[in-house]
Amino acid sequence: MSEVIWGLATSHVPSIGAAMDRGMTQEPVWKPLFDGYRPAREWLAQHKPDVAVLVYNDHANGIDLDIVPTFGIGTADRYSVADEGFGRRPVPDVVGDPDLSLHLLQNLMDEGFDLTVFQELNVDHGFTVPLSIWTPEPGEAWPCPVVPLLVNVIQYPQPTAARCYALGQALGRALASYEAPARSASWAPAACPTSSPGRAPGSSTRRSTTCSSTRSRTTRRSSPRSPARTSSARPAPRASS
Amino acid sequence: MSEVIWGLATSHVPSIGAAMDRGMTQEPVWKPLFDGYRPAREWLAQHKPDVAVLVYNDHANGIDLDIVPTFGIGTADRYSVADEGFGRRPVPDVVGDPDLSLHLLQNLMDEGFDLTVFQELNVDHGFTVPLSIWTPEPGEAWPCPVVPLLVNVIQYPQPTAARCYALGQALGRALASYEAPARSASWAPAACPTSSPGRAPGSSTRRSTTCSSTRSRTTRRSSPRSPARTSSARPAPRASS
């Protein structure tokens, strides 16, 4: 069995990634945000997962408008970082975990979630910005394999909040039933503030889209001898508001 | 409100379409099948719908293995007939009904079905063979617009039978709530016998895939003055075994 050991929720606005890629994190406008991340990053660095599940949404980079899935899961062993039109971010491609993907797929389908399966997927800032917030200096590779779970926020109708909540609960059950003795963690949904177009002069809008992020950590062990093992999930550190 | 006035279930094996396209329906091997269809066709010809919903599965013609949705709905105003590798069938392209598509999409999403939305879709024999069985001589156009509802049967896991049944029930409710005063009809799921590969010498296999077909007829009227209007759906004629 596996165990969820942490969860993390964060905004994924592309400018966060750009600020990191361009060394601007200490500039006055950015410093408060990155200072806020520091305690979480320190805690997370001490609790390295073996695998993560990242619930996110694509922004017209991995998915076009021909086929718009409500919920999707990647089952590939590798996901390329998308070029969103300004060159790809200087971060590593993502290594997947097909075994965990197929386990989650089977269990979520059995629970009545109508998932779309991606064998090929380019991941955009909705995916790489949360990874960067977790691991600012990944070097050649991210710390562990990551399974993408996609939620449509581009085209209405989006899934209801109730449906997203039910999916998160089912995801928890599916992770718990993963056969290898293991611990896991989960990213909770995060609001993603986006400047949203409104036509009224003089009014700016701010709107939250359901850029959910759920991260799962599964430590595979042949015997349950982890000293850090606990029977319940640890509360997720609060990374940002 | 709309009303379901008939349902039809049929096999969609491509050779049925080929037999029709090549004028072979009176040959000894085919005649019993097409004789079986005759009573249903006569009845159906007297009950022309204004719009139909066809639940079917694609066979690697409209959908590839990169992205495999469990349930999909077309919202286009036109669907091209696919070339499956032997030239496209000599039948008309399919006119869609985006308004009904979007109504069904909204209602099915609200009921917790995680649909994938297709704005572009080439329909294959899984779609055109049922249309041909209903309307052997369509001429320039099929009798009415048709909305495609897709069910994955290509790649395991497929949706459970319970989930398909629940989708059919929700589809019925969604059709009933369609705002224009109307009557509608629904195609029930049909078994699609496919010769399925087995490696044991000397044994042939026959397997049913869930090639569901649900057809909805919605007659839009500004007033409910249809003489044929009934409060409950008519039983579907049995077209074939």
Add this chain to the structure above:
Amino acid sequence: MSSESALAPPKTYVFDGAASRQGYRMNKLFMTLRDPAAREEFLADEAAYCERFGLSEAQTKAVLGRDWQAMLDLGGSIFYVYKLAMMDGLSMQYLGGVFTGMSEADFKAAMLAGGRTDV
């Protein structure tokens, strides 16, 4: 498409099925602009590129004239329209200013001050 329905906050676009159908070809065009070769081709003859993608006359006019508001009115999705703006070297904050009748600097200042609070 702007909406005043229960689904949408006032003065906010909801990119729903009808909007997506209306903007489908235009958004497809914007999607291609992620590719440097496509950007070059587009810039060499924008009108021809629009015609190749089957844009309506109004959509073509909006794209050629960089009428960002009109693109939204004609079914553009902000995630797609933004790809054209990026090609032009414009920021999301610039678009925010256009959509709210402000300069980019004023829009940024308004966002830093807490953004819109009337909804």
Add this chain to the structure above:
Amino acid sequence: MSSESALAPPKTYVFDGAASRQGYRMNKLFMTLRDPAAREEFLADEAAYCERFGLSEAQTKAVLGRDWQAMLDLGGSIFYVYKLAMMDGLSMQYLGGVFTGMSEADFKAAMLAGGRTDV
């Protein structure tokens, strides 16, 4: 992949996630064969075409040798493998015969007689 699990009738392939991953590139190749120009290109140099699509050595050998059984063993989906057979002018009944150790005629006769009844 053939399976003896509870999910599958005996001696039947279940095209599941693992099979689909294994056969992904080969099935992608088969998908292209719906297009006459691709068929021409494939026939002109089958090995090069297989290489372009990144098939494994075993998959390439199966395709070049028209080893239909091996294609299934290596992750081929019957819906995709059939596109290669179609190109060769072969029928689904022919493949049924190959997979069951019969001639096409015997397979057809067996199907007309009611097909397999032991499962």
